[in-house]
Amino acid sequence: MRNSFNYGDTEIEYSVAHNARLESKVRIHVHPNGFVEVESPPGKSASEICHAVRKRARWIAKHLEANSQLRAHALPREYVSGETHFYLGRRYQLKIVAPVADRPVVAMKAGRIHVAVRGEEPLAVRRRLNAWYKERAEDYLGRRLSEISETIPWLKNEPPLKLTAMRKQWGSCSPSGSINLNPWLIRAPRDCIDYVLIHEICHLKEHNHSKRYYELLERHCPNWRKIKTRLDGMAELLLAH
């Protein structure tokens, strides 16, 4: 159900989802992609919901504005000092530094990602930074896959992991039982990474998105809906490069 109203010269569009666990008040989420999601307790009419959302219009408009500035800031990538890049859900400033013998080409230092490159050629920065992301992805995603696999009682063996860059997808699962992940997932928050891993692991048992599949997913990741909405909202930012 989509609805909208005008606040100043902004049209605020929102979607409503009913949440049986809420008791009386609606809950409003403004996602990074500008998507406004309203969770409502059962039994509220559309006009009651709209009234509750309008009361928070100022707050929503402020967040929408902040998000659009964030997006403008993050796109497109230029690979210059001061630009922000995501790693495990946090934003880090890039700092281009001169290479020093025996020092790693890319290193995290004092809340920044240092990339050592002669000259400041953006293409060279991009290549080095992407190689580092790929390495971090292999290490971190592989480790989380092992750790999560151990907690899934019906899983006999840890599934093999492959990393493939994809434009629109975070992961997939092959009929032979291997899990394929997008290495750019390493830019996402840790809980989002775990959710994608659990989503694919559950496909090893239930191959489609059937009711049984979602029951299984819910069992291993009870708040997956909230995490998925958050990840969907960040996708544009995380996949930009």
Ligand SMILES: [Zn+2]
């Ligand atoms: Zn799926």
